[in-house]
Amino acid sequence: MDLKITKSNQLKEKPAQDKLGFGKIFTDHMFIMDYETGIGWHDPRIVPFGPFTVSPATSVFHYAQAIFEGLKAYKNPEGEIVLFRADENFKRMNRSAKRMCIPEFDGEFVLNSLKELIKIDKDWVPSKEGTSLYIRPAIIATDEYVGIKASDHYRFFIIMCPVGAYYSAGFDPVKIWVTKDYVRAVPGGVGEAKTAGNYAASLYASEEASKKGYNQVLWLDGIEKKYIEEVGSMNIFFVIDGEIVTPKLTGSILPGITRNSVIAMAKKEGYKVREERIAIDDIINAHKNGKLDEVFGSGTAAVISPVGEIAYGDEKIVVGEGKTGKISAKFFDLLTDVQYGKKPDPFNWMIKVC
Ligand code: COI
Numbered sequence: 001m002d003l004k005i006t007k008s009n010q011l012k013e014k015p016a017q018d019k020l021g022f023g024k025i026f027t028d029h030m031f032i033m034d035y036e037t038g039i040g041w042h043d044p045r046i047v048p049f050g051p052f053t054v055s056p057a058t059s060v061f062h063y064a065q066a067i068f069e070g071l072k073a074y075k076n077p078e079g080e081i082v083l084f085r086a087d088e089n090f091k092r093m094n095r096s097a098k099r100m101c102i103p104e105f106d107g108e109f110v111l112n113s114l115k116e117l118i119k120i121d122k123d124w125v126p127s128k129e130g131t132s133l134y135i136r137p138a139i140i141a142t143d144e145y146v147g148i149k150a151s152d153h154y155r156f157f158i159i160m161c162p163v164g165a166y167y168s169a170g171f172d173p174v175k176i177w178v179t180k181d182y183v184r185a186v187p188g189g190v191g192e193a194k195t196a197g198n199y200a201a202s203l204y205a206s207e208e209a210s211k212k213g214y215n216q217v218l219w220l221d222g223i224e225k226k227y228i229e230e231v232g233s234m235n236i237f238f239v240i241d242g243e244i245v246t247p248k249l250t251g252s253i254l255p256g257i258t259r260n261s262v263i264a265m266a267k268k269e270g271y272k273v274r275e276e277r278i279a280i281d282d283i284i285n286a287h288k289n290g291k292l293d294e295v296f297g298s299g300t301a302a303v304i305s306p307v308g309e310i311a312y313g314d315e316k317i318v319v320g321e322g323k324t325g326k327i328s329a330k331f332f333d334l335l336t337d338v339q340y341g342k343k344p345d346p347f348n349w350m351i352k353v354c
Helices: 059-063 086-099 107-120 196-200 203-211 257-268 280-288 326-339
Strands: 029-036 040-048 066-068 071-075 081-084 132-141 153-163 174-178 216-220 228-231 235-240 243-247 273-276 292-299 303-312 315-318 350-352
Touching: 029 107, 040 107, 059 132, 066 086, 066 196, 081 107, 081 326, 086 107, 086 132, 086 257, 107 132, 107 153, 174 203, 203 216, 228 235, 228 243, 235 257, 235 280, 243 257, 257 273, 257 292, 257 303, 257 326, 280 292, 280 303, 280 315, 292 326, 303 326
Parallel strands: 174 216, 174 303, 243 273
Antiparallel strands: 029 040, 029 153, 066 132, 071 081, 071 132, 081 350, 132 153, 216 228, 235 243, 235 292, 292 303, 303 315
């Protein structure tokens, strides 16, 4: 397939790098590719960023047959632009595609197209500390049909935005609320796919968390409501008595690429890492016994986010006096030093764009 490029003749003004926030400002161009049963993925192109004109009958609006990814590009001290583990994002996207009956695509071709897109919009990659270019690939079902079936048409698109911290608290500890009433995913469901509906289903509880003064929801398993799964936009890690513990991937948890990276880094640093089912009661007990050293989340958008407080019913766990712990800070530095090219990349995670 040939990638067709049409450049914009109306470039937008770039935002100030100290006022980026997250996800509201978009670069000048985007990638698009379409699919039709019998033809396959076709017509890959880079075009000026702009709206799609679609029928109100478009199937994704009704049945949420949609998947997405989140990854980032960084500017290193040499002024090069690099991607973090982008190949893994496209592998995971293909796994999500399979689960959602969306046709799989050539991950290598899309990664190369993304590199071309970034080269065209390279002046949008911010360089200020803590900033990056957030990349959002997505596939939506585009049949004009209100019956329920897997679509025969799809649109793949990639849009990009220069970003700062995901949470309004910046990289300060976040407060999370454990819901006893709602669940995010159940065994056999779509919890491990990065599909739009998982996030729509989380909004009601997120609103409740927000009204109570918490940043995000910590989800428990969908059957017993006993075992910890993940937080709204990140996977979760506990440091208990010096060991690192994270919920094991049971099929209803998003297999985070940052999660996988933290585990690899922790093992390399000599920490004992356990991936296992973790009951919320065990965390409460660890805290009562003075063994809950730290809690932090991991995600592309969230990076490493220390957790300062967890609320569960009448229990309120204040972790490390609500301040960022040493191990959370260490992982933040280990990860971001590699991502921003400040330190060597022992795992060969970084992919040079230009
Ligand atoms: C990411 O971390 O990239 C995600 O996709 C989470 C999203 C809900 C912001």
